[in-house]
Amino acid sequence: MLRPHGGKLVNRKLSNSKCQETSEWSKDFDRIDVSAAVASDVENICKGVFSPLEGFMVRGELESVLHLMRLSNDLAWTIPILLDVSEDQAKKLDEGDELILAFNGEPLALMQLEEKYRFDHEELAHCTFGTSDSSHPGVAATKQMGLVFLGGKIDLINEPKGRYDHYKLAPIETRVLFEEKKWNTVVGFQTRNPPHLGHEYVQKTALAFVDGVFINPVIGKKKIGDFKDEVILKAYDALMTNYYLKESVVLSILPFEMRYAGPKEAIFHAIVRKNFGCTHFIVGRDHAGVGNFYGPFDAQAIFDEFSDLGISPLFFKSFFYCRRCSSVTSEKACPHPENCRISFSGTKIREMLSNGQIPPQELMRPEVAEVITQHPNPFVG
Amino acid sequence: MLPKKKKDEDRKKFTTVSIPTPLFKKVEARIKDTGFTSVSSYVAYVLREIVAEVEDEEPFSEEDKERVKERLRALGYID
Numbered sequence: 001m002l003r004p005h006g007g008k009l010v011n012r013k014l015s016n017s018k019c020q021e022t023s024e025w026s027k028d029f030d031r032i033d034v035s036a037a038v039a040s041d042v043e044n045i046c047k048g049v050f051s052p053l054e055g056f057m058v059r060g061e062l063e064s065v066l067h068l069m070r071l072s073n074d075l076a077w078t079i080p081i082l083l084d085v086s087e088d089q090a091k092k093l094d095e096g097d098e099l100i101l102a103f104n105g106e107p108l109a110l111m112q113l114e115e116k117y118r119f120d121h122e123e124l125a126h127c128t129f130g131t132s133d134s135s136h137p138g139v140a141a142t143k144q145m146g147l148v149f150l151g152g153k154i155d156l157i158n159e160p161k162g163r164y165d166h167y168k169l170a171p172i173e174t175r176v177l178f179e180e181k182k183w184n185t186v187v188g189f190q191t192r193n194p195p196h197l198g199h200e201y202v203q204k205t206a207l208a209f210v211d212g213v214f215i216n217p218v219i220g221k222k223k224i225g226d227f228k229d230e231v232i233l234k235a236y237d238a239l240m241t242n243y244y245l246k247e248s249v250v251l252s253i254l255p256f257e258m259r260y261a262g263p264k265e266a267i268f269h270a271i272v273r274k275n276f277g278c279t280h281f282i283v284g285r286d287h288a289g290v291g292n293f294y295g296p297f298d299a300q301a302i303f304d305e306f307s308d309l310g311i312s313p314l315f316f317k318s319f320f321y322c323r324r325c326s327s328v329t330s331e332k333a334c335p336h337p338e339n340c341r342i343s344f345s346g347t348k349i350r351e352m353l354s355n356g357q358i359p360p361q362e363l364m365r366p367e368v369a370e371v372i373t374q375h376p377n378p379f380v381g
Numbered sequence: 382m383l384p385k386k387k388k389d390e391d392r393k394k395f396t397t398v399s400i401p402t403p404l405f406k407k408v409e410a411r412i413k414d415t416g417f418t419s420v421s422s423y424v425a426y427v428l429r430e431i432v433a434e435v436e437d438e439e440p441f442s443e444e445d446k447e448r449v450k451e452r453l454r455a456l457g458y459i460d
Contacts, residue, residue, distance in 0.1 A: 074429070166456055169453075169456075169458070172441065172445065172449055173449050173452065173453060175441075176441065176446055176449040176450060176453065177453055177458055177459065180450070180453070180459050181459075250458065304416060307426050307429055307430050308429035308430055308432070
């Protein structure tokens with residue numbers, strides 16, 4: 001099976017007995033309450049989704065990621081994984097301390113505070129997103145971060161509980177699952193939308209070359225107008241039940257707050273799927289982009305800079321429904337003129353759905369459309 | 382904010398490696414009209430490809446696997 005990023009799957013989940021011990025002797029430790037997004041990062045670090053990371057980044061690691069797109073050990077890595085706190089919180093903490101990260105009032109993880117440091121938010125945003133424009137949601141979120149960052153290794157005490165835990169698999173679980181299914185090659189598919197026919201076309205085209213497809217929707221805070229998590233999951237359930245072979249597909253969620261960092265996030269998404277055991281990763285048009293901040297195929301071009309990524313990208317350019325071909329097809333295959341083509345415009349499909357209209361069958365499976373239109377409010381408000 | 386000198390030192394993540402001049406020239410000719418902007422970037426690219434082929438992953442223990450399979454069964458992922 002494909003090696004995880006860095007060669008070893010990180011596992012920093014404390015055993016039950018150690019959890020009990022830790023809960024006892026850590027009662028007097030400082031506590032930092034973290035957001036749902038940070039709690040997801042904690043879980044992802046400790047379960048190996050972010051292998052080889054073992055904790056939140058210290059300054060040297062952060063600078064290496066921002067300026068070289070690599071960790072200090074030269075492994076490819078493009079997105080900062082940070083824990084920020086306010087100045088008041090930071091004043092109470094000393095480097096070398098152990099502290100408890102808490103979520104929803106429960107101890108979440110034990111952290112060994114290796115370094116507390118400041119980092120210019122403007123520079124952080126610019127190096128991560130290629131812009132300092134606050135209309136970019138990632139930039140806006142960065143500018144709102146606390147003034148001090150805490151770096152150091154963490155150990156998971158309690159898993160954060162979520163509504164969709166029955167859809168959540170850790171990398172060790174997907175790896176065993178792929179092995180059980182006798183999949184030697186697996187393509188990962190990142191999504192934050194219910195599937196239209198274009199998505200299905202991409203997944204099934206990729207499936208012609210690999211043993212299985214791993215559909216891995218991102219679950220967590222999204223921007224206004226995005227589809228709600230439960231809608232995405234129900235829509236995929238409907239698609240898989242009606243149009244996929246059970247032997248060829250696995251659906252599991254990734255709790256993670258999208259950064260919308262475009263090309264850099266595409267590399268990061270590929271690394272995460274490599275840790276889940278995927279050998280291939282689908283990169284479409286404007287992957288993880290937002291607005292017009294990135295070129296439509298920047299997220300594909302960036303892979304040229306990462307020959308040692310260890311997972312093969314599969315690039316898809318534009319595809320559409322052609323009335324003359326009577327199928328979903330692409331510019332490479334379809335000889336018919338523009339007026340025969342129906343594009344998979346996310347905005348158009350969203351508009352139709354928000355008006356209670358069912359998109360035509362050429363764009364979306366009726367079972368999928370039904371799930372969405374029957375939901376009282378399918379969009380993040 | 383860090384003093385500028387310290388910041389520059391932290392960012393200095395490169396070192397010098399010597400290669401024979403004829404090889405340098407061959408590489409220089411090869412990367413002409415490609416996306417590589419320097420011999421250094423090409424050499425780093427090639428070396429990373431080679432270095433990436435390293436040791437095998439640690440296999441899971443049978444006990445780990447059985448525990449995982451139990452959860453996968455409970456969730457309906459395997460029969």
